[in-house]
Amino acid sequence: MTFGFSKQRRRRQLQAKPFPAAWRSIITRNVPIFRRLSRADQIELLGHVQVFLAEKHFEGCGGLELTDEIRITIAAQACLLLLHRRTDYYPQLTSILVYPSSYMAHEVRPIETHIWSEGDEARLGHTGRRLGSLVLAWDDVRRGAANPGDGRNLVLHEFAHQLDFEDYTTDGAPALATKAEYQSWARVMNREFAALRVAAEAGIPTVLDIYGAENPAEFFAVVTEAFFERPYALRARHPELYSEFSRFFRQDPVQYFAERAT
């Protein structure tokens, strides 16, 4: 308990630290979704970034030299998923390994048991429940952040997997508060997942990337990408899915897109 208390206190101190102006301009420049958040959410996000950077270990791989730009661009997107929620900052994750490009990552990264290997080179990343690390390709990170409306975002995708691990199962359900929430979540997710599989097989275009038809864990990660990047389309075509995600994330991206559209 004492340890938990001091951890909370340390985190509060980190959140309250002045945020370096140079870091903030990196976020403004590289993560356009940040500019659409309310002022209060921006402040909360910057606080989370301070904690994230203090607690997570970053490593440049494949010859990549780590810079503030790389660490902060990743941290800001990862922390978007933490807003408004009680969070332990991805407790099972200790290290973030960053390769210069998906091609490099593909060549040098050994595939181990429990690593989620994204098959498509253009959006390569891995994370695993027992691994404690997450692998990202910097060119994909940058591209995903720079296009906040295409429904594809590697960092949101990989960190969504981390949220899925928080309840100790990798089943496409994050840690929810009540039994009723789990039931509602399962009902909506099962139906929508089945519908995406049908659409994928029939070649019918959908808001969701058909990669989500692979399994429930990928479905959760893919819907998370769409929730933050294509909220209007997701709400219009999959209202129940949008509403489940909105309740879990305690966010309504449609709102901030509408109010602060750039």
Ligand SMILES: [Zn+2]
């Ligand atoms: Zn995945």
